[in-house]
Amino acid sequence: MGAIGQFFHAIPLDLIIIQTVNGLVTGMILALIASGLTLIFGIMDVVNFAHGELFMLGAYIGFVVYVATGSFWLALVGSSLVVAILGAALQIATLRPLIGRDPLNTILVTFGISLILQNYALWQFGSTVRRVPQPVNQQFTLFYLQYPWYRILIAGLSAAIISAFWAFLKYGKFGIWIRATAQDRVMAQAMGIPVPWVFTGVFAIGAAMAAASGVLFAPLVGVSHTMGLDWILQAFIVVVVGGMGNLGGSIVAAIFISLLEAYASIWLDPSQAVILSFVVLILTLLFRPTGLFASATR
Amino acid sequence: MTTTPLDKTSALPLGKSGLSHDAVYWIGFCVVLALLIAAPLVLSEFWRRFLTEVLIWGLLAMSSDLLIGYTGIVSFGHSAFFGLGMYGAAGALLLVSPPNLWLAMLFGLAGAAGAALFVAYFSTRLRDIYFAITTLIFSQIFYVIIFTWTAVTGGENGLIFDRPHLSIPFLYNARFTSTTMHWFVLAVVTASYLILRRITQSPFGMVLQSIRENEFRTRAIGYPVQRYKIVAVMLSGLFAGLAGVLYAIQNEFAAPDFVFFLTSGDTVIYNVMGGVGTLVGPIVGAGFFQLVRQLLAEVFGDQFPYLIPLGIIFIVMIIFLPQGLLGFARRWLNK
Numbered sequence: 001m002g003a004i005g006q007f008f009h010a011i012p013l014d015l016i017i018i019q020t021v022n023g024l025v026t027g028m029i030l031a032l033i034a035s036g037l038t039l040i041f042g043i044m045d046v047v048n049f050a051h052g053e054l055f056m057l058g059a060y061i062g063f064v065v066y067v068a069t070g071s072f073w074l075a076l077v078g079s080s081l082v083v084a085i086l087g088a089a090l091q092i093a094t095l096r097p098l099i100g101r102d103p104l105n106t107i108l109v110t111f112g113i114s115l116i117l118q119n120y121a122l123w124q125f126g127s128t129v130r131r132v133p134q135p136v137n138q139q140f141t142l143f144y145l146q147y148p149w150y151r152i153l154i155a156g157l158s159a160a161i162i163s164a165f166w167a168f169l170k171y172g173k174f175g176i177w178i179r180a181t182a183q184d185r186v187m188a189q190a191m192g193i194p195v196p197w198v199f200t201g202v203f204a205i206g207a208a209m210a211a212a213s214g215v216l217f218a219p220l221v222g223v224s225h226t227m228g229l230d231w232i233l234q235a236f237i238v239v240v241v242g243g244m245g246n247l248g249g250s251i252v253a254a255i256f257i258s259l260l261e262a263y264a265s266i267w268l269d270p271s272q273a274v275i276l277s278f279v280v281l282i283l284t285l286l287f288r289p290t291g292l293f294a295s296a297t298r
Numbered sequence: 299m300t301t302t303p304l305d306k307t308s309a310l311p312l313g314k315s316g317l318s319h320d321a322v323y324w325i326g327f328c329v330v331l332a333l334l335i336a337a338p339l340v341l342s343e344f345w346r347r348f349l350t351e352v353l354i355w356g357l358l359a360m361s362s363d364l365l366i367g368y369t370g371i372v373s374f375g376h377s378a379f380f381g382l383g384m385y386g387a388a389g390a391l392l393l394v395s396p397p398n399l400w401l402a403m404l405f406g407l408a409g410a411a412g413a414a415l416f417v418a419y420f421s422t423r424l425r426d427i428y429f430a431i432t433t434l435i436f437s438q439i440f441y442v443i444i445f446t447w448t449a450v451t452g453g454e455n456g457l458i459f460d461r462p463h464l465s466i467p468f469l470y471n472a473r474f475t476s477t478t479m480h481w482f483v484l485a486v487v488t489a490s491y492l493i494l495r496r497i498t499q500s501p502f503g504m505v506l507q508s509i510r511e512n513e514f515r516t517r518a519i520g521y522p523v524q525r526y527k528i529v530a531v532m533l534s535g536l537f538a539g540l541a542g543v544l545y546a547i548q549n550e551f552a553a554p555d556f557v558f559f560l561t562s563g564d565t566v567i568y569n570v571m572g573g574v575g576t577l578v579g580p581i582v583g584a585g586f587f588q589l590v591r592q593l594l595a596e597v598f599g600d601q602f603p604y605l606i607p608l609g610i611i612f613i614v615m616i617i618f619l620p621q622g623l624l625g626f627a628r629r630w631l632n633k
Binding site for chain 2: 097101112115118122237240244271272285289
């Protein structure tokens with residue numbers, strides 16, 4: 001009894017609650033990125049290597065719009081729109097010619113795009129980290145910390161965007177087209193759905209979601225040309241653990257992995273806590289290779 | 299089959315002379331090899347190093363071709379094997395004195411083999427893009443470990459060491475010059491090419507190619523597909539590790555940047571540009587990539603973001619020339 005009591009005593013409850021909040025916040029951003037990635041994969045069979053770069057570019061465009069207008073919310077909307085258009089253009093120019101080819105080709109092409117975008121950002125903006133101030137400055141007291149409301153707002157906004165997107169998929173006309181295309185591409189085409197344009201639209205939506213998360217995330221650590229790299233790997237892990245193409249699975253996996261890393265960084269160095277998500281991935285691949293929440297077998 | 303004109307051989311008057319495929323192939327091989335042997339004697343110091351480095355990148359790309367071109371699985375994790383080869387060599391050169399070239403190679407290969415076994419065991423459970431993504435993530439595991447384990451790997455700064463002597467027991471022992479370095483690298487790359495070519499033409503290589511053509515049918519015939527894939531990944535990882543050892547010896551350092559997955563991406567780019575499934579194509583691809591990069595730097599200056607035009611070339615090639623530069627000679631080279 002004494003030993004158990006000591007064990008529970010050794011767990012810092014305040015730290016755990018703080019890290020739960022932190023984990024949920026990162027988890028929601030990650031979910032927003034990963035849901036775009038998994039959407040593009042589930043519908044187009046495209047593994048979008050450039051997703052992290054669209055996230056990064058979204059943050060940069062958000063920064064530019066913010067400097068020009070002074071409004072964070074305008075930056076959020078403007079950046080999403082610009083990146084959506086860019087995404088559509090990229091899809092038409094590079095991915096549309098590859099429809100019907102081995103999906104591996106799309107990995108290569110999007111990898112090429114990611115190199116171009118990343119080096120463009122480095123060339124255009126240099127390697128200095130750009131700062132975007134938080135639009136909401138109020139804080140609340142969480143134990144001994146002054147916790148910014150903005151972080152809570154990020155989580156809420158991410159959840160709102162994902163829910164809006166889910167509702168759109170379920171009830172919107174274009175959403176129904178998307179689901180029809182995902183179910184049976186040939187039949188959808190036969191029913192008069194313009195499948196190539198559905199692909200373009202899906203890519204644009206995914207890009208816009210990445211850009212939105214980029215702008216939301218920008219005030220936390222600043223904007224740099226390598227920020228996409230850190231997130232794309234996390235997003236890949238989440239998408240594989242959640243089951244590729246499975247929207248709900250990705251969201252759950254994103255929150256799960258972020259919480260896990262947040263708790264781990266109580267005891268470990270944050271850069272080593274990443275290894276924990278690798279471990280989750282390895283275990284998933286060992287026991288449920290199609291993802292923890294997969295319905296279809298592959 | 300009529301001989302497809304291929305680089306040097308087409309210049310020789312044997313197009314219609316009825317020489318067998320083998321004869322043309324080996325004459326071509328010898329001509330290219332002779333040119334590469336003679337190259338450092340004519341080239342300036344800078345281009346000599348450049349050519350040596352192209353050969354090293356070519357070896358890395360060639361190792362990956364065994365998977366991409368012959369087994370039909372794309373690895374995005376070759377940076378791990380390359381990096382472990384590098385750090386293995388670094389370990390041998392720093393721990394054992396006097397530094398020994400062959401021991402460095404042995405350590406590098408052991409490191410790469412360890413990484414390859416780990417990656418192969420897990421990632422071959424999956425196919426296609428899942429394989430690509432898992433190899434990528436596994437290589438990142440090694441990156442994180444190398445990057446954060448500062449006490450052993452030097453962390454972000456990497457490791458610096460002295461180049462060992464080029465020593466052949468009882469025969470030869472001297473400092474590397476850039477010319478002997480080139481010849482040494484050339485010898486290793488040529489030997490690797492011949493071994494890899496032999497592997498792809500062996501019954502084992504035929505099974506790999508059958509996996510590439512139709513994995514389910516191969517399994518149905520009764521081949522243990524996953525075991526073949528594990529061996530293929532391990533072989534490929536060994537040669538990638540060899541490239542890492544050569545790179546470490548050539549540049550006298552090991553850095554975590556090379557373990558980062560962008561190196562794997564470059565490897566895949568070399569393959570696609572040169573032509574997968576040809577073994578020599580990846581070397582040509584590496585040469586093409588590095589040459590364009592160098593020319594861009596000469597014309598526009600060092601700060602020029604060379605990856606933007608190269609990325610565009612890469613994408614255009616995937617769409618319009620998916621077979622790569624040497625794709626036209628693919629059947630001929632594998633005959």
